[in-house]
Amino acid sequence: MSRARCHALFLAAVSPRGATTRVAVRRGLSAWPVLQEPDMEYQDAVRTLNTLQTNANYLEMVKRKRGDPQTQLEAMKLYLARSGLQVEDLDQLNIIHITGTKGKGSTCAFTERILRSYGLKTGFFSSPHLVQVRERIRINGQPISSELFTKHFWRLYHRLEETKDDSSCVSMPGYFRFLTLMAFHVFLQEKVDLAVLEVGIGGAYDCTNIIRKPVVCGITSLGIDHTGLLGDTMEKIAWQKGGIFKSGVPAFTVLQPDEPLAVLRDRAQQISCPLYLCPPLQALEEGGPPLTLGLEGEHQRSNAALALQVARCWLQQKGYQDAGELKASRPSLPGQLPLAPVFQPTPRMQQGLRHTEWPGRTQLLRRGPLTWYLDGAHTTSSMQACVRWFRQALHRCERPDSGSEVRVLLFNSTGDRDSAALLKLLQPCQFDYAIFCPNLAEMASTDNADQQNFTVTLDQVLLRCLAHQQHWSRLHEEQVSPDPWSTPGQEQDGPASLLLAPHPPHTHSASSLVFSCISHALQWITQGRDPLFQPPSPPRGLLAHPVADSGAMVLQEAAAIHVLVTGSLHLVGGVLKLLEPSLSQ
Secondary structure (H helix, E strand, O other), rough: OOHHHHHHHHHHOOOOOOOOOOOOOOOOOOOOOOOOOOOHHHHHHHHHHOOOOOOOHHHHHHHOOOOHHHHHHHHHHHHHHHOOOOHHHHHHHOEEEEOOOOOOOHHHHHHHHHHOOOOOOOEEEOOOOOOOOOHHEEEEEEEHHHHHHHHHHHHHHHHHEEEOOOOOOOOOOOHHHHHHHHHHHHHHOOOOOEEEEEEEOOOOOHHHHHOOOEEEEEOOOOOOOOOOHHHHHHHHHHHHHHHHHHOOOEEEEOOOOOOHHHHHHHHHOOOOOOEEEEOOOHHHHHHOOOOOOOOOOHHHHHHEEEEEEEHHHHHHHOOOOOOOOOOOOOOOOOOOOOOOOOEEEOOOHHHHOOOOOOOOOOOEEEOEEEEEEEEEOOOOHHHHHHHHHHHHHHHHOOOOOOOOEEEEEEEEOOOOHHHHHHHHHHHHHHHEEEEEEOOOOOOOOOOHHOOOOOOOOOOHHHHHHHHHHHHHHHHHHHHOOOOOOOOOOOOOOOOOHHHHHHOOOOOOOEEEOOOOOOOHHHHHHHHHHOOOOOOOOOOOOOOHHHHHHHHHHHHHHOOEEEEEEEOOHHHHHHHHHOOHHHHHH
């Protein structure tokens, strides 16, 4: 049976007879929910929120005809005023503002957890959400309740409706702007001691950047992402990220390549922003016990080092005495950024780092014979870190006494990201099967508004999956190329090696399949062997292909199945929704 026939079988349930299938976008207002169950009220609020998503065709038009980004920032201030707040009101939130290309969510999570260990009431705004949209707005590390989300959503929605200008064609902010406004209102109403704000995209013109005077800012590792909005070089991206700097507000960054670091330094100097370079975490560990991090992966040490500096600076700015004893200072080199202080992390800081949780980032789930490796890496630099973590985790895990091991990749990539480059980094991992599917948890998602996405059509995401499969096949045809992850001259069992645990060499290309949704993909991967994921019987015809049929037998008999889920945080979120039903409650 040909590869094309394989595609048709797996897409038949989605696009019958080749018809163009589009997600219907409901415009207009929902009536105020009356006499409904609390969960229904929440779902109605989220469905109404989803109408603020930009539809796919309009999004393409906006990208081609983008206006002055500064005007967009001014528009956000007007929305804030219409919602009943002024920019000055946000000063009460004692904000920590974090941007970067990779690790900004993890850095925010470390920072929030450290400060919560001091008994402070924390607010935390992040994006995207994994399972439920209310994850984006957290109080003391927990997503706000459905009831609180619903109350604040309708209060803000009706306030903006009442204050709209009839002469304006846009009465409502877009999806992310609305949630940013809502987070400001929730944090003020809940009287948090501080708010950690993660930038959405970029920095300079991101809608979170209407704040006037945060307490401290941080910039995580920079890389290439969102090139259509931020620019196609590291220098252009650094300029955008440095836009969160404010005069007189301390800022910290981690080690960056020379060119973008110079851009950050110049941006800071132009507005008299004191910018510091974080010493590595090792410097803070000297003379004390090694720090234990709640998040796995070597790359999290850089995020933790930045979080410690940002948290310590916040504590000092607010007059806290227990902020870590200084060690001997290290002089900065001429022409370089001044180094942030080297200090001994306090017990409460150590506790915060140790107890940090951030689902979907270097996350492991062990379930019977299956081990799930979940990481939402979606840039080349973050994918390199993901692969290092995955390979090291495989090397540490115990080998089964008997029976085979199977490695499965579950992948998707969206937007303007270079999926071919991401797949090339994954190819040396020696996966037995590569599975591609859209970021749809299930084909019928009408009962769960949190998972709805109007910014793309169904046809677009399915064609993208087929393109991923074609990229993967081409990479395996070129498999004679050397492994870019191995270092010449290193022995496989050497301490610095990142080589995989022993695995029989492949004599054929890894098989690949495309499924129409995440649920169908998981049903095939698990073969009923995950003790918590027990969906109904697979759809008729799901296994009607030789690769799926033979692979099912291999998976049923394997002693251990290692599944890496990566390429998109939305994909990881859909997988978590199905594997951890409690996250949807």
